[in-house]
Amino acid sequence: DARVTQTPRHKVTEMGQEVTMRCQPILGHNTVFWYRQTMMQGLELLAYFRNRAPLDDSGMPKDRFSAEMPDATLATLKIQPSEPRDSAVYFCASSDNLNTEAFFGQGTRLTVV
């Protein structure tokens, strides 16, 4: 059963600490998305990659957030330093073609205290 895998599922950290979230897209999928979900803002697109190249990261605060795809099987989203307002659920999704749906991971619930 192909699925997008995200780790960790839950993360509690103190303000100022670095947070790294990881995503393994479905094998063969070449487009990877990072979304952030909060009650106030809903689902926000932070960044996305196609064939490991960043296509759009305009939704991401550049001063503290960074997203990379070291290889085709791993995407990372890093926050340094973290702040309480970063508390949210971060979803990774992948797709293999323009005309298919995006498949979502289970999410990482981040709490910054």
Next chain:
Amino acid sequence: AQSVSQHNHHVILSEAASLELGCNYSYGGTVNLFWYVQYPGQHLQLLLKYFSGDPLVKGIKGFEAEFIKSKFSFNLRKPSVQWSDTAEYFCAVNGGGSGTYKYIFGTGTRLKVLA
């Protein structure tokens, strides 16, 4: 700019009632349209999708949606809801013909079905 509007933020229905959730999009070109469902504490799952062809699309669990191009709408319907349909529903769009890969989501509609 591309956008998706979902006008109903919260909907409460009794079991067996009919459901219609509105979705309008703003997109300059060919679009692909999607409805996703998120059950409490879970990830988003696809309910149905429209790429081309018959504008009336049937999805899982008895849901359907109709694409009306002239109204830029893709409303979700279900004739008779069940308690298990309690969830949040998201409409999404991406640019099918324009090479724009990103999926833009609406703000979601929280549906509560009373038993």
